[in-house]
Amino acid sequence: QVQLRQSGPGLVRPSQTLSLTCAVSGASISRGGSCWSWIRRPAGRSLEWIGRICTSGTTNYNPSLKSRLIMSVDTSKSQLSLRVTSVTAADTAVYYCVIEALGYFYYMDVWGEGTTVTVSS
């Protein structure tokens, strides 16, 4: 069974870069047709889709965040990475990495445990 283990700092200073990683186990990260999304939920608010990256090389970013996002896949380490630059308090949220359903893109099938990130000085 596929599992996602997230890691990253819980506290980031304003204007700095938020960096999260998501280790994939139980399935090959290189499996054809696989796509992963990053999703966040600010406290007291609903879920927000951040962006996605696929084994095909396709990336899609939320336009509201696009200028500050960098997503990548490291197949040698079997992990995904998310970087959000120039963070502000509005980026404070629980962040999730998610595997989309194989063959049914855009459906969030397997979720990581979530990483709580606070942006504060």
Place this chain on the structure above:
Amino acid sequence: DIQMTQSPSSVSASVGDRVSITCRASEAIAWLAWYQEKPGKAPKLLIYATSRLQTGVPSRFSGSGSGTDFTLTISGLQPEDSATYYCQQADTIPLTFGGGTNVEIK
């Protein structure tokens, strides 16, 4: 962006009741998903492609709808169904979620 509006924002019902949650899209969509989120846990996919039940999800959950109006129905509410439910449109980037519906057991 496609806006997703859920109603009600919260509902309280008794064990065995039938509960329906509505999700309305700001424009017509073809595909929708429903998720269940419990406190301290990651969301769980319940329904995809509007009406397909994810593996392992109890059959009391069902999804329906088309165009701009969609419904999640829980037939025979159980104590473990106490959670927040979200809809998500799976048509267009950026993917967007509804505001959530909190289901409480009386």
